[in-house]
Amino acid sequence: MRQRQMNKRVLFVVILFILLLFMIPFFILILNTFKPTAEFTRNPFSWPAAFNLDNYRSAIDTMKFWSAFKNTAVITVLATVLNTLLASMTGYFFSRKKWRINSVLFMLLLASMVAPFQVYMIPLVKLYGGLLGMSNRIITVVYVAAGLNVPFAVFLYHGFVSGIPRELDEAAEIDGCGFTRTFFEIIFPLLKPIMITVMVFVALAVWNDYLMTSLFMTKIETRTLAIAAFAFLTNHTADYSPMMAGLVLGIIPVLVFYLFGQKYIIEGVVAGSVKG
Secondary structure, three states: OHHHHHHHHHHHHHHHHHHHHHHHHHHHHHHHOOOOHHHHHHOOOOOOOOOOOHHHHHHHHHOOHHHHHHHHHHHHHHHHHHHHHHHHHHHHHHHHOOOHHHHHHHHHHHHOOOOOHHHHHHHHHHHHHHHOOOOOOHHHHHHHHHHHOHHHHHHHHHHHHHOOOOHHHHHHHHOOOOHHHHHHHHHHHHHHHHHHHHHHHHHHHHHHOOHHHHHHOOOHHHOOHHHHHHHHEOOOOEOHHHHHHHHHHHHHHHHHHHHHHHHHHHHHHHHHHHOO
16 A cells, blocks of 8 residues: 555656646746746846746737737637538548548558648649639638647547447438438537547647748738747848747647646547447
């Protein structure tokens, strides 16, 4: 018994130490948002000589924060909702329809997760930005962002649905429900744990995305928070402290969203990757 308690204490100390290692950079980031850039450059690890909110005011003005926040929020919400609908239906279809072609398509879908975005970003820009002329449109980024996150989401939905008894589908079919109605009225409400998990991951990915969004959103009025934060960087100067303040402001909304959905994340990931 004593040995077990000692092991738990050692494990707790180790986990606490690892947690502190991960938290230190974030703490330094917040600390330096209260310093002028010159003070940050001299010593980024020192305590601020005086705490003030000038960097946050500068970030809001220079970044056009509220416009960027609106663009980011709209893109994130629409992409997350679209991804939820497409991926959940696809996962259900692959789980219930055991056709050979579905097995091949499912494997191809999973294989697409291996390829990084840099592999097909040029064709995407040429197609949507060049050929179709859809640059600087929110709908373009929403469509691409939702699609890029579909494979991982389908993987989780497929595993979770495979753990739902088929007897529910059979009972719904006896009551006269078709395949689509069975999904929306019977299966879809049962997907809440995995749905929130996927929504958190997708929302985090879309909210923090810089590379893909920067390829399509080139005008100031269409910038997202990730792009607007670079307004403090020029060819010759860099105003780091206001930029870090802008990054902190951009982190807060998605951090709150993550905290509300965190209790579903582990449950959903485990269920989605192991069941079936």
